[in-house]
Amino acid sequence: MNNFIFYSPTEFVFGRDTETQTGALVQKYGARKVMIVYGGGSVVRSGLLARVEDSLRKAGIPYCMLGGVQPNPIDTKVYEGIDLCRKENVDMMLAVGGGSVIDTAKAIAAGVPYDGDFWDFYIGKSIVAKALKVAVVLTIPAAGSEGSGNTVITKVDGLQKLSLRAPGVLRPVFAVMNPELTYTLPPFQTACGIADMMAHIMERYFTNTKEVEIGDRLCEGTLLAIIKEAATVMKEPENYGARANLMWCGTIAHNGTCGVGCEEDWASHFLEHEISAIYNVTHGAGLSVIFPAWMTWMTEHNVDKIAQYAVRVWGVEESDDKKKVALEGIARLKAFFKSIGLPVTFKELGIENPDIDRLADSLHRNKGEFVGNYVKLTKKDSKEIYRLAL
Amino acid sequence: MNNFIFYSPTEFVFGRDTETQTGALVQKYGARKVMIVYGGGSVVRSGLLARVEDSLRKAGIPYCMLGGVQPNPIDTKVYEGIDLCRKENVDMMLAVGGGSVIDTAKAIAAGVPYDGDFWDFYIGKSIVAKALKVAVVLTIPAAGSEGSGNTVITKVDGLQKLSLRAPGVLRPVFAVMNPELTYTLPPFQTACGIADMMAHIMERYFTNTKEVEIGDRLCEGTLLAIIKEAATVMKEPENYGARANLMWCGTIAHNGTCGVGCEEDWASHFLEHEISAIYNVTHGAGLSVIFPAWMTWMTEHNVDKIAQYAVRVWGVEESDDKKKVALEGIARLKAFFKSIGLPVTFKELGIENPDIDRLADSLHRNKGEFVGNYVKLTKKDSKEIYRLAL
Numbered sequence: 199m200n201n202f203i204f205y206s207p208t209e210f211v212f213g214r215d216t217e218t219q220t221g222a223l224v225q226k227y228g229a230r231k232v233m234i235v236y237g238g239g240s241v242v243r244s245g246l247l248a249r250v251e252d253s254l255r256k257a258g259i260p261y262c263m264l265g266g267v268q269p270n271p272i273d274t275k276v277y278e279g280i281d282l283c284r285k286e287n288v289d290m291m292l293a294v295g296g297g298s299v300i301d302t303a304k305a306i307a308a309g310v311p312y313d314g315d316f317w318d319f320y321i322g323k324s325i326v327a328k329a330l331k332v333a334v335v336l337t338i339p340a341a342g343s344e345g346s347g348n349t350v351i352t353k354v355d356g357l358q359k360l361s362l363r364a365p366g367v368l369r370p371v372f373a374v375m376n377p378e379l380t381y382t383l384p385p386f387q388t389a390c391g392i393a394d395m396m397a398h399i400m401e402r403y404f405t406n407t408k409e410v411e412i413g414d415r416l417c418e419g420t421l422l423a424i425i426k427e428a429a430t431v432m433k434e435p436e437n438y439g440a441r442a443n444l445m446w447c448g449t450i451a452h453n454g455t456c457g458v459g460c461e462e463d464w465a466s467h468f469l470e471h472e473i474s475a476i477y478n479v480t481h482g483a484g485l486s487v488i489f490p491a492w493m494t495w496m497t498e499h500n501v502d503k504i505a506q507y508a509v510r511v512w513g514v515e516e517s518d519d520k521k522k523v524a525l526e527g528i529a530r531l532k533a534f535f536k537s538i539g540l541p542v543t544f545k546e547l548g549i550e551n552p553d554i555d556r557l558a559d560s561l562h563r564n565k566g567e568f569v570g571n572y573v574k575l576t577k578k579d580s581k582e583i584y585r586l587a588l
Numbered sequence: 589m590n591n592f593i594f595y596s597p598t599e600f601v602f603g604r605d606t607e608t609q610t611g612a613l614v615q616k617y618g619a620r621k622v623m624i625v626y627g628g629g630s631v632v633r634s635g636l637l638a639r640v641e642d643s644l645r646k647a648g649i650p651y652c653m654l655g656g657v658q659p660n661p662i663d664t665k666v667y668e669g670i671d672l673c674r675k676e677n678v679d680m681m682l683a684v685g686g687g688s689v690i691d692t693a694k695a696i697a698a699g700v701p702y703d704g705d706f707w708d709f710y711i712g713k714s715i716v717a718k719a720l721k722v723a724v725v726l727t728i729p730a731a732g733s734e735g736s737g738n739t740v741i742t743k744v745d746g747l748q749k750l751s752l753r754a755p756g757v758l759r760p761v762f763a764v765m766n767p768e769l770t771y772t773l774p775p776f777q778t779a780c781g782i783a784d785m786m787a788h789i790m791e792r793y794f795t796n797t798k799e800v801e802i803g804d805r806l807c808e809g810t811l812l813a814i815i816k817e818a819a820t821v822m823k824e825p826e827n828y829g830a831r832a833n834l835m836w837c838g839t840i841a842h843n844g845t846c847g848v849g850c851e852e853d854w855a856s857h858f859l860e861h862e863i864s865a866i867y868n869v870t871h872g873a874g875l876s877v878i879f880p881a882w883m884t885w886m887t888e889h890n891v892d893k894i895a896q897y898a899v900r901v902w903g904v905e906e907s908d909d910k911k912k913v914a915l916e917g918i919a920r921l922k923a924f925f926k927s928i929g930l931p932v933t934f935k936e937l938g939i940e941n942p943d944i945d946r947l948a949d950s951l952h953r954n955k956g957e958f959v960g961n962y963v964k965l966t967k968k969d970s971k972e973i974y975r976l977a978l
Contacts, residue, residue, distance in 0.1 A: 202602050204602065208595075409828070410833075442799065442849065
């Protein structure tokens with residue numbers, strides 16, 4: 199086990215009606231003026247935005263609004279938010295939505311007190327030294343952004359999709375999580391969220407670090423819970439228990455609980471970021487295509503942990519033929535993804551002829567000569583994995 | 589799943605040599621003067637205390653010392669610490685040790701800024717409104733006190749052993765955790781720590797709350813990791829990986845990770861507190877006696893979760909005869925405890941003729957007419973459970 203720091207100071211307020219506590223929580227964390235960031239019309243139509251505004255008014259917290267954040271969030275919205283925050287003298291971002299909204303709020307939070315271009319943080323030109331406080335009312339369990347210090351933004355000019363880690367300053371101070379808010383998610387979006395949280399766990403699970411039994415068991419247990427509840431939630435979208443379990447799984451998948459003390463991989467995420475940047479597909483759907491392909495490639499190059507995963511998560515019978523065990527586990531993962539309506543090939547993702555050279559060129563231009571850690575992928579390897587997803 | 593708040597703001601700095609970071613961490617958390625609290629001679633003999641002092645000196649942090657905390661820590665040491673802190677104008681407690689040392693440090697932290705008797709907090713006469721900061725260098729993985737806001741103290745006059753929960757103010761700001769510091773723990777103390785962390789998980793796991801799949805899976809996974817690593821560590825006390833896994837299990841067993849959203853039980857802990865208060869046995873050894881007895885009683889009164897535990901944790905084959913499944917699981921738990929040198933009866937604990945009336949009278953005087961939640965135990969029930977442990 200490697201040395202590690204576990205630090206998850208976010209206060210997660212979880213359960214029915216918890217959004218009514220938003221104003222009191224904003225007050226507790228000392229904000230004087232809030233900017234509510236949100237996406238499309240669903241939070242308006244559902245009445246959630248009105249309830250959050252009401253809660254802020256009751257707590258006497260002034261606020262302004264920034265709507266229209268789109269999936270695969272873009273830099274132009276961040277610039278708009280930074281300008282508005284400065285004009286309105288905002289000191290806390292309140293993201294009401296899912297990962298895209300939260301990631302935009304984090305980017306704005308980092309950009310407001312910074313003299314240069316916020317994009318500097320994403321290209322590694324500068325480090326986030328301070329930021330406005332970020333808080334969350336979560337509506338989509340998927341990205342885990344409510345419990346992480348990470349943010350992913352796409353630069354419209356050149357379609358560069360990059361991630362930034364700044365847990366010391368960008369981790370939300372609180373996250374309100376009412377599973378009932380997820381009842382109305384379209385099935386496809388629910389499924390994409392499931393793929394995303396599973397991927398967050400698997401990026402940590404597939405490691406060469408030895409002696410990480412507790413990390414492994416937490417990963418496996420969380421995956422088992424997700425798989426069980428996914429089946430329920432697709433049949434019964436208003437099943438509170440299933441929605442609640444999934445929502446919490448999405449958070450612990452990405453707040454550091456899973457995979458402590460291991461070297462993480464993240465190649466599948468980076469392989470996917472190129473797909474969603476260029477073809478504007480949903481991140482979770484891109485992951486359900488690319489992760490099984492990555493795992494299939496690994497059966498030839500580093501099979502051990504894939505085989506352990508097949509046995510412990512998918513109940514494949516143990517055997518000396520680890521490759522066979524691993525491939526059976528991958529087959530069950532794919533069948534699971536398909537059962538909840540997710541694509542497992544480029545074609546099913548709606549991309550008949552992906553430009554694999556462009557994807558791989560962009561990936562290695564953004565991330566360097568080698569990508570990932572479980573096996574350090576060269577551009578040739580990345581192309582092979584993209585091809586396995588055809 | 590019930591509504592819950594997950595809030596674990598402690599910064600856990602985990603791994604080899606991390607105690608050398610103590611001074612820098614004290615500085616980061618803004619302390620001006622520290623009181624080091626410790627127990628017996630082992631932290632002196634091992635050189636740990638000297639390394640921690642050295643780290644404080646390097647960071648320019650003045651400190652004073654309070655040694656001599658005993659297992660099953662007592663109120664008189666707390667009064668001594670409160671006096672010393674006030675005299676020395678201390679603003680942070682630094683506990684170097686295990687649960688007893690940390691719990692004493694927390695009691696002092698609560699007592700220093702309070703005008704009345706600190707014992708008021710333990711008997712529910714007053715609520716902890718503020719406290720000195722508490723930080724930890726952990727040497728015994730067991731109590732989980734490094735990640736909790738709980739403390740247990742015994743009042744010498746009357747041998748009343750009571751617990752206090754004040755997570756808002758008493759949770760450590762940081763905990764330094766170097767698994768190497770646990771190499772020299774005597775086997776019996778290692779085993780007692782294992783029983784204690786398993787009990788912390790099982791107090792949460794045995795619940796009537798429905799739809800807690802993720803809580804269950806995290807509990808089961810952590811128990812599986814503990815069981816595996818326990819076998820290794822008893823054979824190879826200097827196995828870093830096994831020590832590291834166990835140490836982290838001890839923390840997540842008690843920081844809220846396990847058992848989210850469920851009604852917790854805690855009857856076994858309270859049944860045990862009476863034993864260790866009156867007979868001064870080690871808490872973990874008392875738990876390895878009382879928990880199987882509590883579970884055995886439950887096979888007649890609320891068998892479901894005990895049977896699930898038997899299947900998922902101990903690999904017992906599923907069957908319609910849940911009682912049989914549950915009893916087989918309990919038999920395996922007892923065999924495990926015995927395999928690591930723990931007692932599973934009063935007699936093995938060295939108490940030939942426990943005064944069951946006195947134990948039960950004291951328990952229900954301290955905790956009220958009903959104890960626990962999985963089944964609310966009357967005094968008659970408690971006596972039956974004590975008898976099952978004979």
